[in-house]
Amino acid sequence: MPKYQSGGHTCSGFTSQWLLNNCKLLKQPRAKSDSVSPEDGDAVATALRETREELGLALGAERVWGLLRTVPDRRGMMVAPVVANLGPLEDVTLTPNPQEVEEVFTIPLDHLLQPENQGYTHFRAKGRYSHTLPVFLHGPYRVWGLTAIITELTLELLAPNLYRCKTRVAGNR
DSSP states (O other): OEEEEETTEEEEEEEEEEOTTOOEEEEOOOEEGGGOOTTTOSHHHHHHHHHHHHHOOOOOGGGEEEEOOOEEOTTSOEEEOEEEEEEEGGGOOOOOOTTTOSEEEEEEHHHHTSGGGEEEEEEEETTEEEEEEEEEEETTEEEOHHHHHHHHHHHHHHOTTTOOOOOOOTTOO
16 A cells, blocks of 8 residues: 655545456555566566556666555455655555546545544345445545555554554464
């Protein structure tokens, strides 16, 4: 999840793309730890390559703060979220790949931390409660699914006194 400064605010970067079923997916560059290619070598290198391919942004490993704990996607593949600092947004030039990214937007961390911008979606399977996932709201944008889980883990890490992870998914400890 890219972090940077914009207008005096620390922000998180998001991209959106259209899936085949026309559902909007909000996502952050990340590496699937189950599918790190031998050329990349590790999850960080994969995330940096994907960031370059999707956003045209070449980041060096020195910008990486680290990895969050791995979480499963809906198919059970383990995803290794990578947190990096982009520095001031004004100094960053993004060239989104139109085949992968429809739109790039930012959400200030202080906005994400406000309870009125946080929600939850409850899921049922076979007529019973199955699980709950976070949702973060920002104007017309809704951060949901795996991206919301990664956002929640990031908020818990960056603002432990202001945010507590409220959902539990496989892989959470």
